[in-house]
Amino acid sequence: MEGTIHILSLSLLLILSLAQAGELTNPKCAKFHQDNNKDSTTLQVLHVNSPCSPLKQQQKYTSWVDNVLQMQSKDTNRLQFLASLVAGRSFVPIGSGRQILQTPSYIVKAKIGTPPQTLMVALDNSNDFSWFPCSGCVGCSSTVFASTKSTTFNNVSCERAVCSLVPKRDCDAGTCTFNLTYGNSNIGGGLSVDTFALSADPVPQFNFGCIRKATGSSAPPQGLLALGRGSLSFMSQADSLYKSTFSYCLPSYKSPNFSGTLRLGPKGQPLRIKTTPLLRNPRRSSFYYVNLVGVKVGKAIVKIPPSALAFNPNTGAGTIIDSGTVFTRLVEAAYTAVRNEFRRRMGRNTTVTSLGGFDTCYTVPITIPTITLMFAGMNVTLPQDNFLIRSSSSTTTCLAMAASPADPVNSVLNVIASWQQQNHRILFDVPNSRVGVAREACS
Numbered sequence: 080m081e082g083t084i085h086i087l088s089l090s091l092l093l094i095l096s097l098a099q100a101g102e103l104t105n106p107k108c109a110k111f112h113q114d115n116n117k118d119s120t121t122l123q124v125l126h127v128n129s130p131c132s133p134l135k136q137q138q139k140y141t142s143w144v145d146n147v148l149q150m151q152s153k154d155t156n157r158l159q160f161l162a163s164l165v166a167g168r169s170f171v172p173i174g175s176g177r178q179i180l181q182t183p184s185y186i187v188k189a190k191i192g193t194p195p196q197t198l199m200v201a202l203d204n205s206n207d208f209s210w211f212p213c214s215g216c217v218g219c220s221s222t223v224f225a226s227t228k229s230t231t232f233n234n235v236s237c238e239r240a241v242c243s244l245v246p247k248r249d250c251d252a253g254t255c256t257f258n259l260t261y262g263n264s265n266i267g268g269g270l271s272v273d274t275f276a277l278s279a280d281p282v283p284q285f286n287f288g289c290i291r292k293a294t295g296s297s298a299p300p301q302g303l304l305a306l307g308r309g310s311l312s313f314m315s316q317a318d319s320l321y322k323s324t325f326s327y328c329l330p331s332y333k334s335p336n337f338s339g340t341l342r343l344g345p346k347g348q349p350l351r352i353k354t355t356p357l358l359r360n361p362r363r364s365s366f367y368y369v370n371l372v373g374v375k376v377g378k379a380i381v382k383i384p385p386s387a388l389a390f391n392p393n394t395g396a397g398t399i400i401d402s403g404t405v406f407t408r409l410v411e412a413a414y415t416a417v418r419n420e421f422r423r424r425m426g427r428n429t430t431v432t433s434l435g436g437f438d439t440c441y442t443v444p445i446t447i448p449t450i451t452l453m454f455a456g457m458n459v460t461l462p463q464d465n466f467l468i469r470s471s472s473s474t475t476t477c478l479a480m481a482a483s484p485a486d487p488v489n490s491v492l493n494v495i496a497s498w499q500q501q502n503h504r505i506l507f508d509v510p511n512s513r514v515g516v517a518r519e520a521c522s
């Protein structure tokens with residue numbers, strides 16, 4: 080068993096080195112690799128498997144779409160994870176080890192320490208606690224933050240109030256430690272501070288988890304940048320710089336260039352943008368909740384039981400905008416209603432097939448209705464690329480959404496995921512309690 084792991088990590092290293100060589104010679108990737116522009120608060124966002132990503136892994140299939148289709152099965156685990164957070168129960172993945180949590184798919188370049196070291200961190204707007212692999216970590220990938228080389232690095236003592244915010248906290252010789260589960264990974268380490276920067280403006284004394292031990296395969300290799308709403312998140316800690324305001328445009332899954340942007344702070348955000356109120360749910364204060372009030376298929380407003388979409392501070396039920404899930408999930412009753420209306424539009428004679436986790440697929444040319452997500456005060460009509468997935472190896476077209484999983488906890492969450500967000504600018508404006516959506520061809 081251990082031998083297998085060694086061979087696996089060796090071949091992974093090899094793939095990574097080869098990938099890195101290719102990525103450095105690709106002129107299109109230069110933009111991502113040059114140092115962040117002085118006074119620029121707009122950063123390049125890459126898909127983790129983009130040609131320019133130093134973290135990209137060998138794909139199982141030659142067609143990108145077929146690889147994306149495989150992501151859907153991993154998505155289920157993220158949904159179960161998010162649902163368990165709402166339910167306040169710890170998450171044990173089904174068939175742990177084989178099925179892994181979908182690692183957040185988008186990465187940005189960050190600088191940490193003095194002198195600064197570069198990490199490619201994964202964006203997660205549904206988490207509050209950032210963590211990076213540190214010097215001496217057992218079970219981390221090869222690129223770690225060499226905390227011992229940073230003159231501004233410090234462990235946080237147990238007495239500090241911030242220690243009470245970390246998951247499963249403990250005290251080790253006066254130092255605040257944490258343990259957490261992320262998908263099938265167990266991660267442990269110490270709460271630490273150091274200078275951290277996404278843009279040219281460093282955040283001094285940034286609190287994060289310094290990973291000393293990791294098991295499993297779900298953790299993003301160079302760490303997680305938490306962009307949630309809670310007090311420990313990057314956005315809260317950098318509030319004086321960015322006023323809890325950011326937006327991103329996630330690049331299209333179809334684009335080989337795969338580069339979008341993350342824009343920090345109120346400056347430079349779109350002025351003309353449709354918005355819907357941002358809701359705070361005490362049951363899960365890190366999530367960005369919005370009020371999804373309905374779904375239109377073509378001109379018909381789908382009959383969805385109101386309870387399937389209702390925002391409920393007692394149960395945590397409602398709709399969140401998540402960057403770490405790939406395909407939108409609606410609670411069973413809502414999904415079934417949307418899917419049935421979509422199928423009805425296709426006519427009774429058109430045979431419905433399934434593909435992977437998608438249950439509404441067609442192998443013949445179809446006339447596609449529009450799909451509109453109706454939020455409080457904002458209708459978002461999705462371009463076809465945002466709700467269909469077309470397999471390249473066959474002529475199959477699927478509705479790129481699914482029902483929220485019912486296990487291990489019945490999910491009460493509707494999750495608007497990255498497939499539905501690609502090529503849109505999504506603005507998170509906490510001071511004005513609003514979420515904005517505007518189409519933008521960012522890739």
Ligand SMILES: *[C@@H]1O[C@H](CO)[C@@H](O)[C@H](O)[C@H]1NC(C)=O
Nearest residue numbers: 215232233234251254269291
């Ligand atoms: C921080 O804690 C780790 C783990 O206990 C230890 O190895 C390291 O020396 C500490 N660093 C500092 C600067 O105190």
Ligand SMILES: *[C@@H]1O[C@H](CO)[C@@H](O)[C@H](O)[C@H]1NC(C)=O
Nearest residue numbers: 247248249256257258267292
């Ligand atoms: C965290 O996990 C380590 C082993 O991985 C264990 O020694 C430690 O006690 C755990 N701490 C907490 C607070 O559960």
Ligand SMILES: *[C@@H]1O[C@H](CO)[C@@H](O)[C@H](O)[C@H]1NC(C)=O
Nearest residue numbers: 107333334335336337521522
């Ligand atoms: C990729 O980038 C090149 C130039 O940077 C551009 O000409 C091309 O249209 C882009 N492709 C896509 C699919 O966006």
Ligand SMILES: *[C@@H]1O[C@H](CO)[C@@H](O)[C@H](O)[C@H]1NC(C)=O
Nearest residue numbers: 423424425426427428429430
């Ligand atoms: C559906 O198929 C049946 C039997 O094959 C046929 O009689 C009917 O006209 C078809 N309806 C449509 C709308 O094509």
Ligand SMILES: *[C@@H]1O[C@H](CO)[C@@H](O)[C@H](O)[C@H]1NC(C)=O
Nearest residue numbers: 375380453454455456457458
């Ligand atoms: C959204 O669409 C519905 C149904 O077409 C309409 O009644 C409603 O006024 C629209 N809302 C906004 C904010 O445009």
